[in-house]
Each structure stands twice: as structure tokens, then as C-alpha cells.
Amino acid sequence: MAYRAEPPDGGxxxxxxxxxxFQSALVFGVxxxxxxxxxxxxxxxxxxxxxxxxxxxxxxxxxxxGSPVGSALSTKFGPRPAVMTGGILTALGMLLASFATSxxxxxxxxxxxxxxxxxxxxTPTLACLSRYFSRRRSLAMGLALTGVGLSSFAFAPLFxxxxxxxxxxxxxxxxxxxxxxxxxxxxxxxxxxxAEDPVVGGPGAQITSLLRHGPFLRYTxxxxxxxxxxxxxxxxxxxxxxxxxxxxLPAAFLLSVAAISxxxxxxxxxxxxxxxxxxxxxxxxLWTTLTxxxxxxxxxxxxxxxxxxxxxxxxxxxxxxxxxxxxxxxxLVGTGKIYCGLGLVQMVESIGGLLGAPLSGxxxxxxxxxxxxxxxxxGCRGELI
Amino acid sequence: MRALQGLRGPRAPSLxxxxxxxxxxxxxxxxxxxxxxxxxxxxxxxxxxxTKSSNLSLESHSISMxxxxxxxxxxxxxxxTKSSNLSLESHSISMxxxxxxxxxxxxxxxxRPSNVELICxxxxxxDLNSVNVTWKKGDKLLEGNYLVNATGGILxxxxxxxxxxxKQMGSYSCFFGEKKQQRGTFNLKxxxxxxxxxxxxxxxxxxxxxxxxxxxxxxxxxxWYGGNxxxxxxxxxxxxxxxxxxGKHANETRLKITQLSExxxxxxxxxxxxxxxxxxxxxxLVVLSYLVPxxxxxxxxxxxxxxxxxxxxxxxxxxKKKKPSDDGKEFEQGEQLKLxxxxxxxNSGPRHRKNESVGQ
Numbered sequence: 001m002a003y004r005a006e007p008p009d010g011g012x013x014x015x016x017x018x019x020x021x022f023q024s025a026l027v028f029g030v031x032x033x034x035x036x037x038x039x040x041x042x043x044x045x046x047x048x049x050x051x052x053x054x055x056x057x058x059x060x061x062x063x064x065x066g067s068p069v070g071s072a073l074s075t076k077f078g079p080r081p082a083v084m085t086g087g088i089l090t091a092l093g094m095l096l097a098s099f100a101t102s103x104x105x106x107x108x109x110x111x112x113x114x115x116x117x118x119x120x121x122x123t124p125t126l127a128c129l130s131r132y133f134s135r136r137r138s139l140a141m142g143l144a145l146t147g148v149g150l151s152s153f154a155f156a157p158l159f160x161x162x163x164x165x166x167x168x169x170x171x172x173x174x175x176x177x178x179x180x181x182x183x184x185x186x187x188x189x190x191x192x193x194x195a196e197d198p199v200v201g202g203p204g205a206q207i208t209s210l211l212r213h214g215p216f217l218r219y220t221x222x223x224x225x226x227x228x229x230x231x232x233x234x235x236x237x238x239x240x241x242x243x244x245x246x247x248x249l250p251a252a253f254l255l256s257v258a259a260i261s262x263x264x265x266x267x268x269x270x271x272x273x274x275x276x277x278x279x280x281x282x283x284x285x286l287w288t289t290l291t292x293x294x295x296x297x298x299x300x301x302x303x304x305x306x307x308x309x310x311x312x313x314x315x316x317x318x319x320x321x322x323x324x325x326x327x328x329x330x331x332l333v334g335t336g337k338i339y340c341g342l343g344l345v346q347m348v349e350s351i352g353g354l355l356g357a358p359l360s361g362x363x364x365x366x367x368x369x370x371x372x373x374x375x376x377x378x379g380c381r382g383e384l385i
Numbered sequence: 386m387r388a389l390q391g392l393r394g395p396r397a398p399s400l401x402x403x404x405x406x407x408x409x410x411x412x413x414x415x416x417x418x419x420x421x422x423x424x425x426x427x428x429x430x431x432x433x434x435x436t437k438s439s440n441l442s443l444e445s446h447s448i449s450m451x452x453x454x455x456x457x458x459x460x461x462x463x464x465x466t467k468s469s470n471l472s473l474e475s476h477s478i479s480m481x482x483x484x485x486x487x488x489x490x491x492x493x494x495x496x497r498p499s500n501v502e503l504i505c506x507x508x509x510x511x512d513l514n515s516v517n518v519t520w521k522k523g524d525k526l527l528e529g530n531y532l533v534n535a536t537g538g539i540l541x542x543x544x545x546x547x548x549x550x551x552k553q554m555g556s557y558s559c560f561f562g563e564k565k566q567q568r569g570t571f572n573l574k575x576x577x578x579x580x581x582x583x584x585x586x587x588x589x590x591x592x593x594x595x596x597x598x599x600x601x602x603x604x605x606x607x608x609w610y611g612g613n614x615x616x617x618x619x620x621x622x623x624x625x626x627x628x629x630x631x632g633k634h635a636n637e638t639r640l641k642i643t644q645l646s647e648x649x650x651x652x653x654x655x656x657x658x659x660x661x662x663x664x665x666x667x668x669x670l671v672v673l674s675y676l677v678p679x680x681x682x683x684x685x686x687x688x689x690x691x692x693x694x695x696x697x698x699x700x701x702x703x704x705k706k707k708k709p710s711d712d713g714k715e716f717e718q719g720e721q722l723k724l725x726x727x728x729x730x731x732n733s734g735p736r737h738r739k740n741e742s743v744g745q
Contacts, residue, residue: 084693167586170678177685184692190700 006134007335012190013132013140019188020125020144023083026182027063027118029151030175031056036159040168045103052103058111059118064350066119071343072203074124078191079339086120087182089113094176098169114179121182123346127339128189130330135274137330141323142270149263149319194335206340215332216341220348223325226288228352229372233295233314244302254308258315265319273324280327287321292376298369471547472497477504478569480561490570494577495661496602498549505559505569507540518542519560527557548573551662575659576602580666589674592643597655597666599636604657604664607638611653620653645672 007013034056041052074082093114100106126141133140162171210216237258241251269287273280294314301307326342333341478489493501509516513535520527520542531544540561546553554573561567579598587593597607609630610617620640621628632638638655650672657664 164583165586166673166678167588169588169591170586170673173678173682174685177682177689180686180689181692184689184696187693187696 007132007192007194009133009135013129015188016125016129016132016190017140017144019185020129021147023121023125023147023182023185024145025147025151025155026179026185027122028148029155030179031059031118032148032152033155033159036156036163037168037171040163041103041106044168047103055103055106055110058107059115061350062112062115063118063122064346066116067123067346067350068207068340068343069116070120070123071127071339071341072207073120074127075203075206075339079124079128079189080186080191082124083121083186083189084183086117086124087180087184087186088117089120090117090179090182091176093117094172094179098172098176117179117182121186123343124339125185125189126326127342128192130326130338130342131192131194131335134330134335138273138280138323138327139267139270141326142266142268142273145266145322146263149259149266152259203340206337207344210333210337210341210344213333219328219332220345223345224349224352226321226325226352226376227349229295229374229376230318233298233318233369233372237311240298241307244307246304254311257308258311261312261315262319265316266323268316269320270323272320273327280324280331284321284324284328287317287324288376291317291321292373295369295376296373472499473502474499475502475504476571477506478559478571479506480508480567480569488568488570490572492572492574494575494602495548495554495573496576496659498547498660501546501548501573502543503546503557503559503571504541504543505561507542507561507567508538509540509561513538513540516540516561520544521558521560523555546573548661550660554662575662575664576600576657578655578657578664578666580655580668584669584671586671586673587645589645589647589672591645592641593645593670595640595642595653595655595668595670597638597657597668599657599664601636602657602659603635604659606658607632608656608658609638609640609653610656611649611651617654642670647672 038049038052038055041047041055042049045052070082070086073085090113093109093112096113097106097109100109126144129140129144130137159171159175162174166174237251237255241254246254269283273283276283291314294310294317297310301310329341329345330338474493474495476491476493478491480489495501507516518531518533518540520531527544531542534541534543542559542561544557544559546557548554554575556570556572558568558570576599579600581596585593585595595609607630609620609628611620621630627643629641629643630638631641638657640653640655642649650670653668653670655666655668657666
């Protein structure tokens with residue numbers, strides 16, 4: 001294949017966007033909607049819900065910690081084999097899970113096996129996407145990441161329907177078949193050779209050079225801080241609303257509102273990131289500052305209209321910062337090192353994600369929101385440097 | 386015509402002396418279940434009920450008989466509650482002329498024997514005195530045992546039932562008026578059992594737990610019946626390994642069935658036995674074979690294979706069009722997946738620098 005001087009910014013790139021869209025749907029949409037299965041597992045294995053939810057925790061942990069492995073493999077062999085292997089692993093994990101006789105069986109098959117499958121798919125895809133676009137990178141990212149939000153809407157009812165008709169064993173079998181489409185998505189990732197590739201060398205060399213790269217390290221720390229604060233609002237929003245006297249149904253509805261504005265925020269920010277000239281990092285600063293401010297306002301808002309407005313704004317800004325966060329990285333490290341860079345970032349920021357929720361559980365109501373706001377501001381400062 | 390009757394028994398004149406004598410006489414005759422004054426022919430039936438319930442709630446009956454015939458209702462109620470060992474429940478329906486076409490119904494759930502007081506209130510448009518009041522159980526007219534009162538333009542009628550066994554359960558209706566009858570109905574029922582609304586899906590060789598639950602009640606006993614079609618066979622009677630009946634709390638029952646086969650399909654009934662009757666819930670069981678989802682899986686897997694093949698073939702086709710000189714080895718199927726990709730990044734083979742854009 002020919003070496004390109006710069007990314008094509010279109011053409012086959014849009015097929016890569018499509019592939020990334022379906023992949024984020026199949027990875028994170030499945031993860032988010034898995035809660036439907038947990039109810040069945042609790043009844044079938046007669047285990048408490050806390051132990052059953054470890055399945056998802058293990059899966060997410062393996063996916064994030066395994067990201068560097070995924071990116072190293074895709075640097076060496078290209079994204080296509082990595083993603084296709086990942087798809088087969090994921091489907092295999094789900095297939096074996098349908099024969100499970102105990103909860104440990106599920107931890108290993110879904111958590112470990114499918115988790116490593118997911119690790120091999122998500123990071124290489126996003127990295128490949130950022131190689132295909134330069135001018136319209138943020139928009140492409142935003143569009144691709146909408147797959148997560150839309151699939152959360154679609155998969156939860158779908159999984160419930162599957163459970164009603166096939167019970168959990170049959171439903172897992174069919175989710176496995178669904179995950180096989182990751183292989184098809186992987187096939188779409190035509191490898192691209194850019195001019196910088198021979199310069200940066202293999203994965204080992206890339207990782208060592210990244211670890212010595214000052215801006216990259218600061219960026220990683222900033223993103224970790226942001227990630228620590230990211231999940232806190234989602235975890236505590238419903239509890240906060242209930243404390244204020246909301247009923248469960250309107251509270252759940254408000255979460256859906258947040259999800260929709262998250263979706264809109266991603267696309268809008270993606271478009272904005274490309275339309276506005278200059279370094280994308282400034283936009284990231286803008287969104288993180290706004291999110292921090294909004295979160296700080298939460299303890300003050302009491303009236304329903306205020307809360308709804310705040311939630312919509314929060315959804316928008318937190319959705320907005322996601323594609324921008326991913327777009328900053330190629331600017332920092334160059335498209336040649338993007339695979340490894342993204343893998344490392346994912347791994348480190350997952351530590352933040354893991355710590356964030358339990359840390360926030362310790363404080364009282366107001367301190368939670370303050371903590372989240374602080375994390376976001378910390379991330380913002382990191383960007384300033 | 387208004388029926389002015391004392392509650393459960395003869396009407397005594399409100400003289401203190403007679404009150405005392407009557408009390409004494411009643412206590413003596415308690416064992417024989419006789420009443421010293423019995424002007425009404427329907428009394429024997431009432432007496433029988435009275436005897437049974439009077440083992441538990443003696444004083445209340447006697448006091449109310451000798452009280453002035455029309456103390457206001459609340460006072461009588463109060464006395465009943467204080468002295469009865471059986472709990473008293475009071476339920477009322479109010480009707481106005483506007484609701485003439487809609488039958489007014491109230492469902493009462495009873496689990497244990499108790500005294501139940503049914504009160505109908507009616508606001509007639511015309512004259513109070515011209516309204517005829519009757520009570521029926523099912524279709525049978527009830528005589529005696531009820532009280533009618535009129536205060537402030539509203540007609541009250543009250544019927545008390547001592548519910549001891551399933552014979553006293555059913556529908557009690559109060560009727561106002563002769564021609565255009567207003568009807569209020571009280572349905573006395575045992576608590577309902579919740580089975581499972583959705584059918585349970587299981588697979589051959591698997592095991593399943595069927596559960597029936599009662600929200601706020603404690604049945605005396607549970608039994609399970611299963612059957613295909615109309616024949617209901619009790620389960621667990623010859624105790625074997627296949628069926629295990631258990632229950633963590635008294636208000637639920639679990640039936641565990643192991644080694645499922647196609648014959649186990651169907652509707653299972655859980656029977657709850659109360660002092661006042663029986664109630665049942667349904668659980669539907671469907672047994673599938675593994676082939677059912679497996680076929681869908683294979684279909685989807687085949688579709689994925691087709692998609693992948695189509696994508697790769699399309700790519701090879703477009704690349705063939707652009708690099709006609711590079712046929713043969715480099716673009717053969719099978720191995721080419723890995724070679725194709727590493728070609729761009731690591732392969733030390735000859736590089737083809739062309740000006741055409743890739744993948745357009």
C-alpha cells in the first residue's frame with residue numbers, strides 16, 4: 001500500500017466511522033444493558049445482586065487494562081486482525097457463558113474472555129479512526145461514539161425480549177451471535193499506512209518514547225482526573241433526586257434526558273471541534289470547565305426545573321468532552337503513535353474510573369458533587385499546561 | 386316499610402331491671418344456646434351462629450341486645466370491638482341516586498375468621514321512609530340480622546356477619562327501593578395467590594423453581610397440582626427426587642423440578658388452603674430444546690461470515706482494479722488478511738509509491 005502524507009479525511013474513512021459506530025454499540029451498549037441479565041442470574045444462581053454485578057466490573061476492568069495489549073497488537077499487525085480476533089473472543093466468551101453452571105463460570109467467560117475480546121476491539125478502532133481523519137477528526141469521533149448512547153436505548157428492551165423468549169441461556173447464545181458482528185466491523189478497518197509509520201517503529205519503541213513524552217504524561221493525568229469525576233454524577237444522580245423527594249419513574253426519565261443530551265453533545269462538539277480553528281485542547285478546557293461549574297451548582301438547585309436544566313446541561317457538556325478528549329491525543333503524539341498512546345491512556349484513566357465511584361460514596365451529598373467538580377477542574381488545569 | 390329490629394334477638398324495653406334479669410338469664414342459658422325471649426321465627430338459625438361465635442365473643446352479643454334498640458351505630462361498634470376475641474372489620478358503601486345504573490361493588494379479602502360489618506349508605510332523592518331495604522346473600526334473601534337507621538337525610542343499613550368457615554363467604558348485597566332498586570354488593574373472598582404471569586422458559590435436562598407467593602397472608606397449607614390438559618394430578622405425593630417442595634417463609638411455596646423433559650411442560654397450580662376457603666395461582670412452564678436458539682445462532686453466524694466475505698472481496702476487487710500488475714501471490718485469499726495489513730507497516734518488501742489515493 002502507498003504511504004500517505006496525510007490522512008484521507010473521508011472516503012473509506014466514513015466506512016471506518018460506521019464500523020466504529022457499531023463497535024461502540026456492541027461493546028458498551030452490551031455492557032450497559034447487561035443489567036437486564038443480572039436479574040435472571042440472581043434468580044438462577046441464587047446469589048446476591050452485589051456478587052452478580054462483579055461480572056460487569058471484571059469485564060470493564062479487563063477491557064480497560066487490556067487496552068495497551070490491544071493497541072500493541074494493532075501496531076504490530078494492523079487493526080484488522082486485532083479487532084477480528086477480539087470479536088471472536090467476545091463471541092466465544094458469551095457462547096461459553098450460556099452453558100454456565102455457577103457464577104464463577106460467568107466471571108471467567110463473560111468477565112475475562114469477553115472482556116479481553118472487548119479490549120482488542122475498542123481501542124484499535126478509535127485509533128484507526130483518528131488516523132483516517134485530521135480536519136474532521138472530532139466530527140468523526142463524535143459520530144462514532146453516538147453508537148454507545150443509541151445502543152443503550154435499543155439493547156435493553158431487546159435483551160428483555162430475548163430473555164422472555166429464550167431464557168437466559170438462549171439469550172446469551174444470541175448475544176454471542178450479535179457480538180460476532182464485531183468481526184464484520186473489524187473487516188471494514190482497511191489498514192492505512194501514513195508517512196510517519198516507518199519512523200516511529202514497533203510497539204515497544206513507541207511505548208518507551210511515549211512514556212518520556214512530557215505533554216503526553218500530563219495529558220494522561222488530566223484525563224485520569226476527568227475520568228475519576230466522570231462516573232460520579234451518573235452513579236449518584238438518581239439517589240440525589242430521590243433524596244429530594246422525586247419518584248423513581250421521573251428520576252429514571254431524567255437519566256434518559258441526560259443520555260439524549262449526551263448524544264447531542266457528542267455530535268455537536270465533534271462538529272464544533274473541526275469548525276473552530278486552533279488547537280482542540282482549548283475546547284476540551286472549555287467543556288471540562290463548564291462541566292465542573294454545572295456540577296458545583298447541583299447542591300444549590302432545588303426546584304425541578306432547575307434540576308432538569310442542570311441535568312440537560314451536564315449531559316451535553318460531558319458528552320461534548322468525550323470526542324474532543326480523544327481528538328487531542330493524535331495532536332499530541334502524532335498519528336503514528338496513536339495506537340499505543342490510546343492504549344496507555346485508557347489503561348491509566350481506568351484507574352481513575354475505578355477509584356471514582358467508591359471514593360465518592362464516602363462523602364456526603366454535597367461533598368460528592370464538589371469532588372466531581374474538583375476532578376474536572378483538575379483535568380482542566382492539566383490541559384492548561 | 387322499614388324493618389326495625391334489634392340486633393340478633395328480641396327487642397327488650399329499656400328498663401334497667403329487665404336489663405339485669407335478662408343478662409343473668411342469658412348467661413345461664415349460654416351452654417344450651419337458648420334465648421329466653423324469641424318472638425321471631427328465624428331466630429334458631431341466628432342462634433346457631435351466635436353460639437359458635439359466642440364461644441369467642443360472648444359479652445358483645447348480650448350487651449348489644451339489651452341496650453336501647455337505637456343507640457347510634459358508632460356506640461355499638463365500639464362495644465363490639467372492645468370485647469370480641471374475633472377481630473371486627475367494618476366496610477361501607479355509599480350510594481346516591483345518580484349512580485343508579487352502576488352497580489356499586491366492594492371486594493373484601495378475609496383470611497381468618499372474623500366478624501364483618503357491612504354498612505350501606507343511601508341518599509335518596511325523595512322520602513326516606515318510602516325506601517324498602519333488603520339484604521341478600523347471593524340470591525337468597527336474608528331476614529333478620531340487620532339494622533336500619535336514618536339520620537340527616539341519609540339512610541344507613543348495617544349487616545353483621547360472623548365469618549367462621551367458607552359457608553359464610555360469598556356475595557352480600559343490600560337493596561334500596563322497590564321499583565328502581567339501588568344495589569350495593571360486598572364480595573367476601575379469600576386472599577389471592579400470585580403465581581407467575583409470564584411463562585417460564587427452560588431447557589431439556591435443566592432444573593427450574595416454580596414459585597407462588599401471597600402478599601400479606603399466611604395460608605395454612607400449600608399443595609401443588611400439575612397436569613397436561615384438564616387432569617390435575619397432585620405433585621409430590623409419592624415423594625421422589627424429581628419434585629422438591631419447599632418454602633422459606635409461610636407466605637410462599639417453591640416447587641423445584643429437576644431433569645426436565647417435554648412431558649413436564651404445561652400449567653402448574655399452587656393451592657393455598659385457608660380456614661375460610663381455598664385459593665390458587667398458576668405458573669406456566671415451557672420446555673424448549675437447545676436447538677431452538679441454536680438455529681437462530683447459526684443463522685446469524687452464517688450472515689456474519691457472508692458479510693465478512695463480502696467486505697473482503699469488495700476490497701480485493703477495488704485493489705485489483707488499481708494495481709493490475711500485482712496479481713497472484715499478494716492477493717490470494719486466506720492468508721492475505723495478515724499479510725495485507727503487515728504489508729503496509731513492517732514488510733521490508735518493495736514499496737509501491739503511487740499517487741492515486743487508496744480506497745476512494
